[in-house]
Amino acid sequence: MGAYPQTMYFVGLNEPVGQEVSLKGLTVEGTLPPEVRGSFYRAVPDPAFPPKFENDHTLSGDGMVSRLSFNADGTADYAIRFVETARYLAEQAAGEARFGRYRNPFTDDADMAGVDRTVANTTPVWHAGRLLMTKEDGRPYRVDPKTLDTLGSYDFGGALKSETMTAHVRIDPATKELFFYGYEADGLASKTVSYCVVGPDGALKSEQWFDAPYCAMMHDFTISENYALFPIYPTTADLERLKAGGEHWHHEPELDSWLGVMPRYGDVSELRWFKGPKGVHSYHMMNAWEDETGLLHFDACLNSTNAFAFIREPSGIHIQPWEMQGALTRWTVDPKADGGEVQESVIGPPGDFPVIPAASQGRPYTHGWMLTMNPELQGPPLAGGPVGAMFNLLLRLDMRGGPPQALALPPMAGFNEPVHVPATDPAHEGWLVTIVDQQIGDNAFLHQAWVLDAANIAAGPVAKVTIPHRLRPQVHGWWVPQAQLDSAA
Ligand code: V55
Numbered sequence: 382m383g384a385y386p387q388t389m390y391f392v393g394l395n396e397p398v399g400q401e402v403s404l405k406g407l408t409v410e411g412t413l414p415p416e417v418r419g420s421f422y423r424a425v426p427d428p429a430f431p432p433k434f435e436n437d438h439t440l441s442g443d444g445m446v447s448r449l450s451f452n453a454d455g456t457a458d459y460a461i462r463f464v465e466t467a468r469y470l471a472e473q474a475a476g477e478a479r480f481g482r483y484r485n486p487f488t489d490d491a492d493m494a495g496v497d498r499t500v501a502n503t504t505p506v507w508h509a510g511r512l513l514m515t516k517e518d519g520r521p522y523r524v525d526p527k528t529l530d531t532l533g534s535y536d537f538g539g540a541l542k543s544e545t546m547t548a549h550v551r552i553d554p555a556t557k558e559l560f561f562y563g564y565e566a567d568g569l570a571s572k573t574v575s576y577c578v579v580g581p582d583g584a585l586k587s588e589q590w591f592d593a594p595y596c597a598m599m600h601d602f603t604i605s606e607n608y609a610l611f612p613i614y615p616t617t618a619d620l621e622r623l624k625a626g627g628e629h630w631h632h633e634p635e636l637d638s639w640l641g642v643m644p645r646y647g648d649v650s651e652l653r654w655f656k657g658p659k660g661v662h663s664y665h666m667m668n669a670w671e672d673e674t675g676l677l678h679f680d681a682c683l684n685s686t687n688a689f690a691f692i693r694e695p696s697g698i699h700i701q702p703w704e705m706q707g708a709l710t711r712w713t714v715d716p717k718a719d720g721g722e723v724q725e726s727v728i729g730p731p732g733d734f735p736v737i738p739a740a741s742q743g744r745p746y747t748h749g750w751m752l753t754m755n756p757e758l759q760g761p762p763l764a765g766g767p768v769g770a771m772f773n774l775l776l777r778l779d780m781r782g783g784p785p786q787a788l789a790l791p792p793m794a795g796f797n798e799p800v801h802v803p804a805t806d807p808a809h810e811g812w813l814v815t816i817v818d819q820q821i822g823d824n825a826f827l828h829q830a831w832v833l834d835a836a837n838i839a840a841g842p843v844a845k846v847t848i849p850h851r852l853r854p855q856v857h858g859w860w861v862p863q864a865q866l867d868s869a870a
């Protein structure tokens with residue numbers, strides 16, 4: 382068995398850990414707000430075996446599901462386990478990697494043909510009492526929220542036809558419906574997109590398919606009170622390239638971006654396409670909402686190109702990370718118009734991992750949080766994650782135009798994406814929980830969960846839990862209040 386490549390995707394904070402642990406009764410320092418009772422689930426890619434190809438990267442890592450629970454007695458428990466996907470089990474049986482390049486089954490061992498190769502490594506999604514570990518290239522795996530046991534691939538009780546489900550879903554705060562889509566819904570590099578609505582009881586109520594303008598990496602989408610919005614950015618797949626053993630994605634700077642808009646309970650024939658600028662890309666959207674005049678606003682962490690070097694480089698885009706331009710960017714359209722162009726305005730800083738309260742989903746909103754790089758940092762950032770550097774500044778943005786609030790980390794420290802925990806009093810903005818990684822020596826790290834007052838992040842954590850185990854960077858997380866865990870049990 383070979384060793385892990387000594388590239389940035391496998392060293393330092395990104396070094397594979399591969400251990401399943403369960404740690405109980407961890408000390409919570411400070412004052413834990415009573416509302417922070419429940420579990421913070423995280424998706425963590427961690428390759429169980431050295432990859433078949435040296436140039437492999439973070440997004441191929443086997444999904445681990447992690448749970449940090451805040452207990453009634455004021456302590457915390459931490460656990461992490463592999464999601465036992467068909468791929469994980471096949472590789473465990475062989476004692477080595479059997480699957481090849483990221484999203485290219487033509488590079489797998491021949492006898493793995495037909496084995497589900499998704500890795501469930503992107504977002505833990507909680508809906509209707511079920512916890513799903515998602516990855517945009519396949520169907521999710523359901524896991525037990527308490528034991529983290531893998532319960533198997535999940536297809537909504539046999540109802541789902543799409544071969545894929547996104548890792549970025551949206552839940553309407555009023556109806557509790559789950560909205561999602563899947564791209565490459567009927568096969569590799571296809572333009573077919575599925576659009577699904579799931580009732581508050583977890584039953585798949587509707588699945589429709591439409592064609593995107595081209596096969597794009599559709600990582601996230603949004604809903605508003607009345608519309609579903611599908612952004613298309615020109616990071617594209619090509620079947621011939623895959624057959625030749627190439628990369629799944631190339632970024633194409635000369636191609637247009639698009640925003641597809643349809644009534645969210647409408648028919649896909651009502652989809653209208655609005656053209657955006659060429660060559661831009663966004664992984665995550667903060668929100669979408671309708672104003673009193675009926676205009677539709679779509680707020681995304683937009684970049685001038687794809688943020689991942691392992692996508693840019695094979696595309697022939699050779700720029701340094703700091704040459705990338707980005708901003709929280711609003712695209713405004715008239716959803717009643719028959720297409721046209723988006724109206725673009727800059728509404729915030731560069732960065733990613735936007736967070737809003739679940740209650741603001743799809744509605745006019747007053748504030749949100751996101752991560753960015755501190756331009757005033759006096760020292761190196763923490764190396765890690767798929768981009769190579771961890772974000773080190775947490776921002777609270779006032780969407781009505783007030784000044785932002787910030788919480789900065791020292792050099793060699795980074796934030797993972799926070800989750801928002803609502804407060805009981807609607808006048809209180811609630812709490813954020815986030816894992817903070819700090820490098821404290823040669824290949825030595827301090828990992829802590831910080832609990833922050835969402836309205837006053839600049840004050841620093843009100844409570845902290847040190848996790849005495851090596852952690853890798855998470856992709857996304859999800860907060861599940863204890864009452865929901867109890868009623869699902
Ligand atoms: C992303 C993450 C993925 C993926 C595609 O962060 C895009 C963006 C963790 O897996 O497969």
Ligand code: FE
Nearest residue numbers: 600664665857
């Ligand atoms: Fe994401």
